[in-house]
Amino acid sequence: MRYPELVSGTLLRRYKRFLADVRLDDGREVVAHCPNTGSMRAVNVPGCRVWLAPSDDRRRKLAWTWELIELPQPDGEIALASVHTGRTNRIVEEALAAGRVEELADLGTVKREARVAGARLDFRLGDGEGEASYVEVKQVTLREVDGHGYFPDAVSERGRKHLEVLAGLAAQGHRAVLLFCVAHEGIRGVSPAAHLDPAYAAALRRVADQGVELLARECRFERDAGRPVGVSLGEALAVDPGRDLPVQRSI
Template sequence: MKFSAPLVSGRLVKRYKRFLADVILDDCGSAITAHCANPGSMLGLKEVGARVWLSGSDNPKRKLQYSWEVVEADGALVGINTAHPNKLVEEALAAGRIEELSGFQSLRREVKYGRNSRVDILLEGEDGAKTYVEVKNVHLMREAGLAEFPDSVTARGAKHLAELADMVADGHRAVMVFLVQRPDCSSLSLAADLDPAYAAAFAAAREAGVEAFAIGCDVRLDGIDAVRRVRIDV
């Protein structure tokens, strides 16, 4: 995934109200408010003074011209925009980087399923077999090399696990893909101390036959690509 234009650098002043971030731009020293497309806690990624990069928009109808894309943390570039993971996983699937999910004939996004939900990706084979794929963005790292999910309580995430288990019970294949938007993690675990209910729901889903994979990203200032498998330690 390539950014459509060069990113603008700055320093983070604060992230607040979940979807807003105040930034001092490097090139002119101006203070601006950027959109933060990330509903999580962003634990460890919102330190005052952190180096950040923003994408800009020339759409006059947008309330905020800039969107926060990347932050420098722990010596690495980390992608924080949760609008990108579905596209990144779709690109990885098309490139065959998740071998267990290769060979599909069609891929559709945001298909209705479960209890008034939409699955992130629906794969269908020649024989009509369906694979339901949910994608979760990961960028929490509290121990060097170990990615963790979630970074805050996610009742919605637990609901999605239950719905994937329902799809398995109905005779379909169901998969959880954790998209790690940072290059410095080789394994992934569940942050059960932050959300024990999600950890329990994950264990129940795995017991019911839901598969899980994790894929890590190369994060650059010109784009982000999901390129490597990350081991899941649960």
């Protein structure tokens, strides 16, 4: 996926969930749309460099959209992370259509937003009305003090419902997959966040035993002279359902 030409600045604050104040590198202060309804734990860090997408659409209330943030890591490196959850499914869809997720290649047509069992899952793979594979995608950006990635970043009843739907599909003989899209360069493995949502962690461990497949893929960001210009789904990362983190601080 290619980004529009992004503009950099410094995050001042995020507020009212959907708004962020940013000081652009030219000194202007702007209000950007924050396309993320979650807690943004560990990626809402004032003072960090952020990347915004501009828009000249006069119908929009805000001319800027917050896309990415650069986060300093304990080793001195800078990790890029996406805050735009609306980009996640497009990144995964491109990879599925191109057969770049080996475990899910050659399964037929990729259909978005499959409605099953009173819920909406992100993708249905298959042709016709016969046996199908279902994929639910979750973006991961929470990197905790142990250097590991965790999901969710807050209590998620909707996430637990998706797990139950996937387990029901697996029981019916369908292939049911939970795919973690890791949109933080500093994360090299994923686990359920039992320290934030113990019910979700217990449910994930249970459905994994019931046939739901757990996959994780990194996001590979492309840069041109330091500017992010694109992102694609990259290598597989490990999913460890049994890992726990008792500490409730994040970096």
